[in-house]
Amino acid sequence: MLKLDEDIQKRRFHRFNLLYGEETFLSHAYRKGLKNLLATPGDDMNTLVLxxxxxxxxxxxDFGMLSPFMSERRLLIIMDSGFFSKADNLKSFDPGSDRLIELMGNLPETTYILFEEKNVNxxxxxxxxxxxxxxxRSIPPKPRRSDILVxxxxxxxxxxxxxxxxxxAAHNGKEISRRAVYMLMERMGNDMYILSMELDKLIGYVGSKKMITEPDIEVITGGVxxxxxxxxxxAVAEGxxxxxxxxxxxxxxNKEDTSEIMAGLRRQFDTLYRIKTYEGSGLKNSDIAKKARIPDRISWKINSFMNTAKKFSHDRLRFLVEYSLELDxxxxxxxxxxxxxTELFLIQALTKE
Known part of the structure; x- marks a missing residue:
C-alpha cells in the first residue's frame, strides 16, 4: 500500500505532497481525490490552482501566507511548474538557500501545497x-521533512x-474473468486512460449482467x-x-463509438511517440517493438509504425498525446x-507544426 493511501484512510495528511510518474492516470486521480479531501468543493477563497x-x-x-477564511486550511495546487525538472549538482545543492524550500518553511501550518508534475528529474x-x-549541504529546520510526502x-x-x-470492475459492481482481464490487457496495452475507457464501455455493454467475459471483450474491442x-x-502523417x-x-x-475512435487514435499516437524515442538508437526493429510495448499480436507492423513515426517530430507526438488526454x-x-x-483532436493533428 502506498503511504499516500494510508494518509487517505487515516485522514492524516502531509502538508506538502508531490505527485509524479509515468502513470499520469493515477497521478491525476490522486490529485483530484486529495483536493476533495483537503478543500471544500467550490471554496475558491481557500483554494488556488497554479x-x-x-x-x-x-x-x-501571496496566497500561502494568508490565514484560511472560515476553514481549517488553505490549499494550493501547483501543476507542471518545472520546479523539479532541473538536474542539479547534488553535492553543492543547498536546501537552506533554495527559494522554494525557504518559502515553504515560512508558510503557516494551515497552508498545504499539492504539487503534480509531469517532468521530474x-x-x-x-x-x-x-x-x-x-x-x-544543509537541512533547514523548516519545512520539516516529515511534513513532505513524495x-x-x-x-x-x-x-x-x-x-x-x-x-x-468491482468498484462499478461488476466482476471480470481472469481470461477476460488478460485479453483486455493484450488488446489495449497498459495505458490506464485507455483501459478505463474500455472498461466503462464494457460495464455499460453488459448491463445488468454481473460478469464481464471474453466474448464481451471481443465485441467491444473488435479490430475493424x-x-x-x-x-x-x-493519412495524418502524409498530410x-x-x-x-x-x-x-x-x-x-457506420455508428462506431466515437469514444473507441478517440481511444484508438490516442493509443496509436502514443505508440508512435514511444517508437520515436528509440529512433536512431541502433536497436533492431523487433527490440524497438518490445521497448515500445507493442503487443505481440501486432508486432509485425513495427516497420509500418516506424515509417509513420519518422514523419512526426518527437515534440509533436508528445503534444498530440497530451492534447488527447486534455480532451478526454x-x-x-x-x-x-x-x-x-474527437473531431477537435483530428483537426489539431492535421494542423501543421
Whole structure:
C-alpha cells in the first residue's frame, strides 16, 4: 500500500505532497481525490490552482501566507511548474538557500501545497530534499521533512495491472474473468486512460449482467475500428486531411463509438511517440517493438509504425498525446461531447507544426 493511501484512510495528511510518474492516470486521480479531501468543493477563497512553468514565488507567497477564511486550511495546487525538472549538482545543492524550500518553511501550518508534475528529474536537488535523502549541504529546520510526502506512479504491468482492472470492475459492481482481464490487457496495452475507457464501455455493454467475459471483450474491442485508425494516422502523417476525415466520417456513418475512435487514435499516437524515442538508437526493429510495448499480436507492423513515426517530430507526438488526454479530461469533467472532442483532436493533428 502506498503511504499516500494510508494518509487517505487515516485522514492524516502531509502538508506538502508531490505527485509524479509515468502513470499520469493515477497521478491525476490522486490529485483530484486529495483536493476533495483537503478543500471544500467550490471554496475558491481557500483554494488556488497554479499551472505552468511561469509560476512565481510571489504568487505562492501571496496566497500561502494568508490565514484560511472560515476553514481549517488553505490549499494550493501547483501543476507542471518545472520546479523539479532541473538536474542539479547534488553535492553543492543547498536546501537552506533554495527559494522554494525557504518559502515553504515560512508558510503557516494551515497552508498545504499539492504539487503534480509531469517532468521530474531524478537528479533534482529539491526532489532529493523532499525524499529525505542524505548528502545535501544543509537541512533547514523548516519545512520539516516529515511534513513532505513524495509519491511516484509507475506504469503497472502483469499481475499488478490485472488486479487494478479487476478492482475497477468491482468498484462499478461488476466482476471480470481472469481470461477476460488478460485479453483486455493484450488488446489495449497498459495505458490506464485507455483501459478505463474500455472498461466503462464494457460495464455499460453488459448491463445488468454481473460478469464481464471474453466474448464481451471481443465485441467491444473488435479490430475493424483499429484498422481504420491505423489508416487515419497514416493519412495524418502524409498530410492528407481529405483521406483522414473521410475515414473518420465513414466510421461515424457506420455508428462506431466515437469514444473507441478517440481511444484508438490516442493509443496509436502514443505508440508512435514511444517508437520515436528509440529512433536512431541502433536497436533492431523487433527490440524497438518490445521497448515500445507493442503487443505481440501486432508486432509485425513495427516497420509500418516506424515509417509513420519518422514523419512526426518527437515534440509533436508528445503534444498530440497530451492534447488527447486534455480532451478526454474535458469530456469526463466538463461534459464536452465525445464526437466534438474527437473531431477537435483530428483537426489539431492535421494542423501543421
Amino acid at each position: 499551472e505552468g512553468d511561469e509560476i512565481s514565488f510571489d504568487e505562492i507567497a 531524478p537528479k533534482n536537488g529539491r526532489l532529493h530534499f523532499f525524499e529525505g535523502k542524505e548528502g545535501l 509519491t511516484r506512479f509507475d506504469k503497472k504491468t502483469g499481475k499488478e495491472l490485472g488486479e487494478w482492472i479487476s478492482g475497477y 475500428v483499429q484498422t481504420r485508425i491505423y489508416e487515419m494516422v497514416d 492528407d486531411g481529405t483521406k483522414a476525415l473521410s475515414l473518420y466520417r465513414n466510421l461515424v456513418y 479530461e474535458q469530456v469526463k469533467t466538463m461534459g464536452m461531447n465525445r464526437q466534438v472532442a
